Amino acid sequence: MSLAVKFDNVVKNYPNVQALKGVSFDVEEGAFFGLLGPNGAGKSTLINAMSGLVLADSGQIKVQGFDVVSDYRTTRRALGLVPQELIADPFFTIRELLELQSGYFGLKGQVQRNWIDELLQRLALSEKAGANTNELSGGMKRRVLIAMALVHKPRVIVLDEPTAGVDVDLRRTLWDFTKELHQQGHTVILTTHYLEEAEALCDKVAILNKGQVQAIDDTQALLSKHPYRYLKVKVANPEASLVGPLQKLVVDKEPSGYVFQVDKNSSMTQAMAWMEQSGLEVVDVSSRDATLEEVFLDLTSAEVSADV
Ligand code: ADP
Numbered sequence: 131m132s133l134a135v136k137f138d139n140v141v142k143n144y145p146n147v148q149a150l151k152g153v154s155f156d157v158e159e160g161a162f163f164g165l166l167g168p169n170g171a172g173k174s175t176l177i178n179a180m181s182g183l184v185l186a187d188s189g190q191i192k193v194q195g196f197d198v199v200s201d202y203r204t205t206r207r208a209l210g211l212v213p214q215e216l217i218a219d220p221f222f223t224i225r226e227l228l229e230l231q232s233g234y235f236g237l238k239g240q241v242q243r244n245w246i247d248e249l250l251q252r253l254a255l256s257e258k259a260g261a262n263t264n265e266l267s268g269g270m271k272r273r274v275l276i277a278m279a280l281v282h283k284p285r286v287i288v289l290d291e292p293t294a295g296v297d298v299d300l301r302r303t304l305w306d307f308t309k310e311l312h313q314q315g316h317t318v319i320l321t322t323h324y325l326e327e328a329e330a331l332c333d334k335v336a337i338l339n340k341g342q343v344q345a346i347d348d349t350q351a352l353l354s355k356h357p358y359r360y361l362k363v364k365v366a367n368p369e370a371s372l373v374g375p376l377q378k379l380v381v382d383k384e385p386s387g388y389v390f391q392v393d394k395n396s397s398m399t400q401a402m403a404w405m406e407q408s409g410l411e412v413v414d415v416s417s418r419d420a421t422l423e424e425v426f427l428d429l430t431s432a433e434v435s436a437d438v
Contacts, residue, residue, distance in 0.1 A: 132158070132159045132194075132195075133156050133157065133158060133159060133192070133194075133195070134157045134158060134159045134160075134161065134193070134194060134285065134286050134317035134319075135156070135157040135180060135191065135192065135193050135194075135286065135317075135319070136156050136157075136190075136191070136192040137153050137154055137155050137156070137176070137180075137189070137191055138154050138189055138190045138191070138192075139152045139153070139154050139188070139189040139190070140152070140153045140154070140176065140179060140186045140188075140189035140190070140191060141153075141186060141187045141188045141189050142172075142175050142179060142184065142186050142187055142341075143187055147170075147341075148341055149172045149175040149341055150172045150175055150176060150179070150186070150189075150341045151340070151341040151342050152189065152342070153172070153176060153189070153338070153341070153342065153343055154189075154343070155336055155343055155346050157286075157317060157319060157334075158317075158334075159194075159285075159317055160312075160315055160316075160317055161317055161318070161319075161333060161334055162312050162317075162318045162320070162331055162332050162333050162334075163317070163318065163319045163320065163332060163333075163334050163335070163336070164320050164321075164322065164328040164331070164332030164334070164335035164336070164349070165177070165319060165320065165321045165335075165336055165338060166321070166322070166325065166328055166335055166336070166337050166338070166422075166426060167321075167337055167338035167339055167344075167430070168339065168430050170340075171338040171339050171340060171341070172338050172340070172341040173290075173321045173338055174290060174321070176338070177211070177288055177290055177319075177321065179191055179198070180193065180198055180209070180288070181198075181206075181209055181211045181288065182198055182199070182202050182205070182206060185199070192205075193205040193208050193209060193286060194208050194285060194286070196208070207235060207282065207284070208284055208285045208286055209284050209285075209286050209288060210279035210280050210281075210282065210283075210284030210286070210287045210288065211279055211288045211290070212275050212276050212279040212287070212288065212289045212290060212292055213275060213290055214290050214291050214294070215271075215275075220262055220263065220264040221262070222262065222263065223259065223260050223261060223262055223263075224250070224255055224258055224259050224260075224261060224263065224266075224274055224277070225246065225250070225259040225260065227263065227274065227278060228246045228249065228250075228277055228278060228281050229246065231278050231281045231282070232246065232281050232282065235281070235282040237281075237282060245281070245283070246277075246281065249277040249280055249281065250277065252303075252307050253273040253274075253276055253277050253303065253307070254273065254303060255270065255273055255274065255277065258270060268295065269296060269297060269300050272292070272296060272300065273300070273303075273304075276289075276292070276304065276307075280311070284316070285316060285317060286316070286317045286318075286319065287308070287311060287316050287317070287318050287319070288318075288319045288320075289308070289318065289319070289320045289321070289322075290321050291321055291322060291323065292304060292320070292322070293322065293324060293327065294322075294323065305327075305331065308331075309331070320332060325421070325422045325423040325426055326421070326422070326423065328349075328422055329349060329353075329421060329422035329423075332349055333348060333349060334346070334347065334348050334349060335347070335349050335352060335422070337426060337429055337430065339429070339430050344429055344430065345429055349422065352422070352425055353419055353420055353421075353422065353425060354419065356394075356419070356420040356424070356425045356428065357393060357394055357395070358391045358392060358393060358394060358420060358424075358428075359391075359392050359394050359417055359418065359419060359420070360381070360389055360390070360391060360392070360417065360418050360419075360420065360424070361389065361390045361392055361398075361401065361415060361416075361417050362387070362388075362389050362415070362416045362417070362418070363387045363388050363389075363390065363405065363410070363412055363414070363415050364386050364387040364412070364413040364414040364415075365386070365387045365388070365410045365411055365412055365413060366411040366413050367409070367410065367411050368385065368386060368387060370408055370409050370410055370411075371408065372388075372404075372408045372410075373404050373407045373408050375404055376390070376401070376404035376405065376407075376408055379391050379392060379401065379404075381424075386413075387413075392417075398417075
């Protein structure tokens with residue numbers, strides 16, 4: 131399997147913090163890859179180092195086999211980075227911006243104009259193609275950023291928090307389009323705080339924490355390695371007090387019951403017995419595997435408590 135991106139022992143120090151402490155992992159060609167981690171984990175630093183916006187202190191990053199420092203022009207062409215914010219340029223219309231960006235990559239002619247039209251249409255920007263960027267709403271600016279990142283049909287599309295503060299409609303538009311590009315063979319790398327989104331979209335995820343890779347795996351494998359299952363229990367008497375060991379399993383208390391976290395290796399009978407001892411009148415029980423959010427919290431908060 132060929133690699134879209136290879137991170138090899140990447141280190142980046144800032145005066146007060148070691149943002150990346152030797153990060154190594156691969157993103158395979160054609161993957162839909164999630165780069166996750168709490169605030170300050172180093173995600174943006176890593177993505178910026180890959181895109182040539184930040185220079186790593188040591189280590190190496192290769193995009194499609196080319197070094198991002200010594201072969202910058204080649205790797206820049208292979209990457210389409212959707213940054214978090216648009217620096218509005220009041221002098222250009224959306225179409226002009228896209229044409230300028232095309233020119234930067236030496237792309238012109240009818241085929242390119244057709245692609246710009248398609249981008250405008252798919253991102254619901256056609257009506258605003260002649261508008262200056264300072265006339266746009268926040269959501270439209272986002273879409274312009276996406277269009278700009280895709281204008282040269284990059285092999286590797288990098289989306290940095292693309293749906294932060296974005297409404298439901300735009301999210302759906304964005305994901306439909308991204309999924310389509312992925313199906314056409316583009317590699318997609320996504321950072322997001324929305325773990326539900328990452329779980330639904332990404333076939334593989336890396337969890338970065340404090341500048342280090344804490345976990346990297348196929349999304350489904352990561353979920354199934356999690357040591358707990360979750361029992362959602364609806365009760366007729368939510369005011370009943372729980373026996374000590376059962377209290378320790380509560381991860382959520384709802385008006386009509388509880389969610390308990392149960393060790394996969396222990397028997398359910400024990401939890402059931404504690405429910406009985408607590409006098410719970412159980413109306414309904416359902417059990418499920420962990421969500422990515424639960425796995426993420428478990429991994430990243432374990433690290434925090436180990437530091438205390
Ligand atoms: P994330 O994207 O995961 O939230 P960042 O990569 O933005 O994390 O930041 C990682 C760490 O590096 C944080 O502690 C942040 O404060 C620090 N950092 C990021 N950029 C700079 C910078 N330009 N100067 C100093 N410190 C920085």
